[in-house]
Amino acid sequence: MDKILIIDDDEELCELVSEYLAVEGFEITSVNDGESGLKAALNGDYDIVILDVMLPKMNGFDVLRNLREESKLPVIMLTARGDDMERIVGLEIGADDYLPKPFNPRELAARLRAILRRTAPDPEETDGTNEKIDVDGIQLSPASRSVIRDGEDVNLTSVEFGLLHELLKEAGKIVKKDDLSEQVLERELSPYDRSLDMHISNLRKKLGVRADGSERIKTIRSVGYIYTLV
Numbered sequence: 001m002d003k004i005l006i007i008d009d010d011e012e013l014c015e016l017v018s019e020y021l022a023v024e025g026f027e028i029t030s031v032n033d034g035e036s037g038l039k040a041a042l043n044g045d046y047d048i049v050i051l052d053v054m055l056p057k058m059n060g061f062d063v064l065r066n067l068r069e070e071s072k073l074p075v076i077m078l079t080a081r082g083d084d085m086e087r088i089v090g091l092e093i094g095a096d097d098y099l100p101k102p103f104n105p106r107e108l109a110a111r112l113r114a115i116l117r118r119t120a121p122d123p124e125e126t127d128g129t130n131e132k133i134d135v136d137g138i139q140l141s142p143a144s145r146s147v148i149r150d151g152e153d154v155n156l157t158s159v160e161f162g163l164l165h166e167l168l169k170e171a172g173k174i175v176k177k178d179d180l181s182e183q184v185l186e187r188e189l190s191p192y193d194r195s196l197d198m199h200i201s202n203l204r205k206k207l208g209v210r211a212d213g214s215e216r217i218k219t220i221r222s223v224g225y226i227y228t229l230v
Contacts, residue, residue, distance in 0.1 A: 002116055005044060006030040007037030007063065008052040008078065017050070020105040026112070034058025041067050048074045048115060050108070051095075053086050061089060068094040074115045074158050078103070084194070091198040096158050097185070098195065114186035118158045119145070133168045136216065136229065138207070140168055149207060159184060160203045163196075167217060167227040176224040200225060 004026050006014050014030040021028050029044070031037045034055040041049050041063070049067075053060040064075060074096045079086040081100040090098050096115050099108055133140045139148045145161055147154040156164065162184035167175055181189035181196055189196065200217060207216050210230065218226050 001025060001027045002047045002112075003027045003029070003045060004048055004050060004112065005037070005040055005046040006050045007032075007034065007041070007055065007060070008050070009033060009055055010052070017105060017108070021109060021112075024109045026109075032056075034060065034063045038063045038066055041073060042070060046073065047119075048076065048112060050076050050078065050112075052078045053080070053090070061093060064090065064093045064095060072155065072157070074119055076108075076111055076115065087195070088198060091195060092202060094157050094202075110186075115158055117186070118162050118184070133165070135168050135171045135227070136210075138164075138168065140165060154206055156203070156206060157199075159199045160206065163199055163203055164207075167225060171227045172229040174220050174224050174226045178224075180224065 002025075004021060006017060006028060008014050008030065009032045011032060014032070018028040018030055029040065029046070031040050035057040037051070037055070038058060040046075051060045051063060055063070060077060064077070067073060067075070075094070077086075077090040077095040077098045079090060079098050079100050081102070083100075087098045097111055099111060131142070137150045140146075142165060147156055147161065147164065163180060166180055166183055177196060178189050181187060185196065200219075204215065204217050209215055212230075214228070214230065216227060218228055220226055
């Protein structure tokens with residue numbers, strides 16, 4: 001049973017979400033302030049965190065910043081509907097996904113399952129998805145979910161890892177945004193959803209440019225992205 005930590009000061013919301021997710025087969029723990037939430041996330045045995053932005057004692061962004069210094073624990077941020085800045089900041093800091101309030105509990109459950117599937121690959125898979133990839137000085141291991149660039153570890157979120165995996169498998173070829181959204185985010189690409197672009201931007205920053213200054217990942221306008229080969 002997957003263990004979920006909810007960090008939100010709305011106790012009624014926590015209770016409602018907990019009841020729904022429990023029926024869906026999740027084990028739920030909720031805390032109602034940022035400091036307690038961060039401590040629980042770092043010390044507890046959780047599989048994923050649902051994190052609100054507006055929290056007493058420590059806001060959600062600071063919770064996420066501190067968490068990312070020590071942990072790759074997946075995080076879904078709850079943001080204010082229509083507040084693009086909250087979403088952008090959350091993704092830049094390292095959130096795996098976001099969901100604007102108010103939200104449909106069914107969609108939350110679907111997002112949770114999608115992230116949990118990405119972060120827990122089956123080591124027994126024999127379809128080649130767990131084969132290591134070595135391209136352009138980058139070694140990616142699906143089994144250990146690790147990435148090494150020029151001998152140094154690269155710390156990626158679950159979404160960033162998934163995007164890099166898809167791009168490296170098709171290195172030198174254009175990968176459509178629609179395909180990336182369905183393969184990695186496990187949802188159709190929405191015209192106003194910029195999360196994929198933000199994740200790609202973060203991935204570029206973490207990978208850095210090559211020694212000659214060239215970009216590893218290029219945007220093909222209105223189509224998708226390509227991991228370039230030199």
